[in-house]
Amino acid sequence: MNPIDEVSFALTLSCPDRPGIVHAVSGALVQAGGNITESQQYGSPRTAGNAGSFFMRVEVLTTAGFDALRRALEPVAETFSMEWELHPVDSAVRTLVMVSKEAHCLNELLFQQRSGTLPIVVPAIVSNHPELAELAAFYGVPFYHVPVSDKVQAEARLREIIAEQNIDLVVLARYMQILSDQLCRELSGRAINIHHSFLPSFKGARPYAQAHARGVKLIGATAHYVTGELDEGPIIEQEVIRVDHAHSAERLAQMGRAVEARTLSQAVRWHAEHRVLMDGHRTVVFD
């Protein structure tokens, strides 16, 4: 076998839980000439009248190619009523980053992408303010200033950029405008936001001011999928750090920047590696 013809694919699936799923999937992959290099699965708890759901992520190395794997899996997916996806592991996810005035999350994403630790490409950055154009230029990324004086017009321009740049994933990296319900539906499952609090605490605007007023001893960040309900989308990753009474709201915001950047880049990495599966309003993350 010529190693240069070997390609690794990530298979993700979910289906009603029942015996024989792993056996059927692994058998189909082996029949198609695949070599399983990573396999994780999770069965959600059964409840009254609900069999529970089964989730699986498999990485498989093969020279047979995408179509051979797809043909081998289709009958299994039919038998077990699976929702499934098959992606080449090494294809970088085309990611549009949206920002307002805060640079730390954008900087982390661009630095990690440039360093090769984040499997994305960033063909464009969109902002409702001009301030971060210089940072985009430093990384050689086209910067689109799309002011939100008229939200309908702004979102129409955003749709154009998404289509022109063949975008797979939209990341709101401290983008401080609320996306319309319609746009959220169009981007369902492929738009990630970083909220600068440990949700569900302190949704909405100015969470650090809210946290300071509450006298919290922990602050945090939450990366979640974007939905029409503000900051209510399925959570992908969270992190917290300790704070105390002596920290002002401004100091909390300063301390929170590194947490936000780490949380967002981890969530984007897991999404880009096809490690995040949806379980209703919850996520299953195969790290």
Ligand SMILES: Nc1nc2c(c(=O)[nH]1)N[C@@H](CN(C=O)c1ccc(C(=O)N[C@@H](CCC(=O)O)C(=O)O)cc1)CN2
């Ligand atoms: N549809 C969604 N849009 C956005 C979400 C989301 O979850 N669903 N997350 C926000 C980011 N965000 C907190 O993380 C946030 C941004 C802005 C505001 C806000 O109230 N901003 C303005 C109003 C702006 C507008 O009406 O568009 C304000 O300060 O009054 C709250 C939370 C990104 N978008």
